[in-house]
Amino acid sequence: MEKKPTPYERVVCKNTSLYHYMKINLVFDSRNKSLSAEQFKQLIITGLKDLYGEVGAAFPFDVLTFNQTELSAILRVYHSSLVKLWSAITLIGSYESVSCAFRVTQVSPFLLALSGNSREMEVF
């Protein structure tokens, strides 16, 4: 019996994903500072409010995970407000008079892509 060759099929999905996921890290000038997940979200909302006003502070975004020791988090934001959120967290300079900075490690429309990256990958 001859097997019919499977026809080659290429599927191209042109719809952009509804959400974008950002892996970010908060770095303080002094090592002693720490904050809870609620304070972390409030800090980002404050940054949005400074730059984009009341309308900006109303952009819906979620903190999916938060690591208090490393101060790293994964944010989920709508595709249309990604640029505004990213620009707002870039311009946050201080929290309670302590200098700080947000480092954006990874941004992806798929959450699975944030599970690993080639920088931190260990090949045995």
Next chain:
Amino acid sequence: MFLGFKITVNCLVCVCRYLLCEVCMSERSMLRLLEEKDIFQAVKTAVTTAHGQYGLALFNIGSAVRYVNAYTGVVMLRFRKAHYQLLWSALPFITSIWKQGQRVPCFFNCIHVGGTIRTCQKFLIRYSRQQLFRMLPHCKTEGKVISSIIILRIIQIALTNHL
């Protein structure tokens, strides 16, 4: 000999949108004291509250109060065409105007958006005519009736001259 010379002029085309707004104040007496700088400050504060530093930066580019009529409360604001909709969305957030150290509650009602001052003027003439027709039945004294009829005649002449 004919000396021909070329003049090149760089034209900066400022494409603007003119917003005609009506200021509704609770105290009619304070309406008479309305000034351009008060309106400018009120709009600036509202844009900063609603849209933050980004909105304030957009407002600082080419925005101005072009015309204020203290008797009717009509104000003409000029914005750049590129971002007039963002600044327009901040106008309903204006709740008060600071006048002589006092906070006077007011409300901005946008009646027309035009591309040039002339189109706004044409609209304003038609609008004033409609308002006068509405106010005529409420006139209590004969003097007010006569003066409103005279104003209507003037508006009619102005309209026919424009057309």
